[in-house]
Amino acid sequence: xxxxxxxxxxxxxxxxxxxxxxxxxxxxxxxxxxxxxxxxxxxxxxxxxxxxxxxxxxxxxxxxxxxxxxxxxxxxxxxxxxxxxxxxxxxxxxxxxxxxxxxxxxxxxxxxxxxxxxxxxxxxxxxxxxxxxxxxxxxxxxxxxxxxxxxxxxxxxxxxxxxxxxxxxxxxxxxxxxxxxxxxxxxxxxxxxxxxxxxxxxxxxxxxxxxxxxxxxxxxxxxxxxxxxxxxxxxxxxxxxxxxxxxxxxxxxxxxxxxxxxxxx
Amino acid sequence: xxxxxxxxxxxxxxxxxxxxxxxxxxxxxxxxxxxxxxxxxxxxxxxxxxxxxxxxxxxxxxxxxxxxxxxxxxxxxxxxxxxxxxxxxxxxxxxxxxxxxxxxxxxxxxxxxxxxxxxxxxxxxxxxxxxxxxxxxxxxxxxxxxxxxxxxxxxxxxxxxxxxxxxxxxxxxxxxxxxxxxxxxxxxxxxxxxxxxxxxxxxxxxxxxxxxxxxxxxxxxxxxxxxxxxxxxxxxxxxxxxxxxxxxxxxxxxxxxxxxxxxxx
Numbered sequence: 001x002x003x004x005x006x007x008x009x010x011x012x013x014x015x016x017x018x019x020x021x022x023x024x025x026x027x028x029x030x031x032x033x034x035x036x037x038x039x040x041x042x043x044x045x046x047x048x049x050x051x052x053x054x055x056x057x058x059x060x061x062x063x064x065x066x067x068x069x070x071x072x073x074x075x076x077x078x079x080x081x082x083x084x085x086x087x088x089x090x091x092x093x094x095x096x097x098x099x100x101x102x103x104x105x106x107x108x109x110x111x112x113x114x115x116x117x118x119x120x121x122x123x124x125x126x127x128x129x130x131x132x133x134x135x136x137x138x139x140x141x142x143x144x145x146x147x148x149x150x151x152x153x154x155x156x157x158x159x160x161x162x163x164x165x166x167x168x169x170x171x172x173x174x175x176x177x178x179x180x181x182x183x184x185x186x187x188x189x190x191x192x193x194x195x196x197x198x199x200x201x202x203x204x205x206x207x208x209x210x211x212x213x214x215x216x217x218x219x220x221x222x223x224x225x226x227x228x229x230x231x232x233x234x235x236x237x238x239x240x241x242x243x244x245x246x247x248x249x250x251x252x253x254x255x256x257x258x259x260x261x262x263x264x265x
Numbered sequence: 266x267x268x269x270x271x272x273x274x275x276x277x278x279x280x281x282x283x284x285x286x287x288x289x290x291x292x293x294x295x296x297x298x299x300x301x302x303x304x305x306x307x308x309x310x311x312x313x314x315x316x317x318x319x320x321x322x323x324x325x326x327x328x329x330x331x332x333x334x335x336x337x338x339x340x341x342x343x344x345x346x347x348x349x350x351x352x353x354x355x356x357x358x359x360x361x362x363x364x365x366x367x368x369x370x371x372x373x374x375x376x377x378x379x380x381x382x383x384x385x386x387x388x389x390x391x392x393x394x395x396x397x398x399x400x401x402x403x404x405x406x407x408x409x410x411x412x413x414x415x416x417x418x419x420x421x422x423x424x425x426x427x428x429x430x431x432x433x434x435x436x437x438x439x440x441x442x443x444x445x446x447x448x449x450x451x452x453x454x455x456x457x458x459x460x461x462x463x464x465x466x467x468x469x470x471x472x473x474x475x476x477x478x479x480x481x482x483x484x485x486x487x488x489x490x491x492x493x494x495x496x497x498x499x500x501x502x503x504x505x506x507x508x509x510x511x512x513x514x515x516x517x518x519x520x521x522x523x524x525x526x527x528x529x530x
Contacts, residue, residue, distance in 0.1 A: 166509060171511045173508070173510060177484065205523060213509050215477055215506075216481070219481040237477060243431060244431060245442075246435050251435075251468055255468070258470060
């Protein structure tokens, strides 16, 4: 599984202050902890700083990459922020995100075309947020095919079907899971990704519910996720579910995790 | 999910002695603990007592049912034991098991025909144990269709695809999971069941692997299981996975479990 470490996000109170003060040491510490715990990408998000977002995201990318040999996931709803931040990124970043919303699509596409950039494609359109598998697949079909027809390689596309809270609809979990399955069936070689903590919004024992949902999503074929890599239980669930899903030859990763104490909590 | 409580099994050392000594109090205690923890059936197995198995299983059924209003799952490879034990069972038992092995099939069929008894149907034939989904489906097709053509209602059939250790084959987990999915797709109204602890045979952290595998099996449609209902984590996983799979209206069971402290461990 490809792990995007989610912790450097200005919506988190502690991180917000560190970003505002450009506390290099702290940002590097959080990036390194995630990298050491298995993050393949370090998400950087400064979305709450209106007017200063570009400056902060660029600073975050540079701060992370001056200290670690790891790509970032540039995370902003604002195409302008993405466009500017990509320029200071070394190697191939991931971008979070493009969608079928026309304004976002039209402005992000030129940034990624011909670059090899990995792109998170949200199942969202100008008509808003879909609820069912069928609604999501209608958007995914258009979105993915538009990207492919613009020469974005399918293996650089990470579809995020968008998790919605189970507390708002009994079927919101299963419709999401079934979308993962359908996307993998329809587009060979594509990736699926999500930040799944939204599933437990409004119910108790959120972390436990999230950890459980991760195992279910892997069972349906999820191969990338935006998570907290320092959540030891979550990471153990991922390693174990992947082994049980036939993705760990001779249980090697599982056995290594066991020996390193990663299955103890 | 229908839970078959697995603890009253003579292969477990402590229980073996209690059965040998016909310790009524202890057997009732273990049955009641499982019932209180959510068991829908109490498995009774005295398979290691050669020559005395019938006597012990009958005694177990009677002992459990004199004290609790719960059906048993009569668990024996020996059709004779099953035939005799069914006679002393009040209400409708579950039987573990029938298979496509001709001797077992031919002798169990008359015991269940026309009775309403619930039957666990193992994906096993005279050719032995299957490994892949396709091999299992070939057996399941014959077995289930034979049962149906003998007027066993599909909703009384619980197919057990037979879990095999992930340590013996990287794909043994996913082939099992895919079989669950295929059986549910092919036979509307049927049940699937398993005792899943075999998956972790030979690897460390067995309980954790089993608990993870349960969530994966539920994701693929497993609706019954032979488990230890006193494994609090396992039961919490079941409740949570079922909620996330859209089987818990308004998250009611999840919320109740939370209030009762069943999600704390």
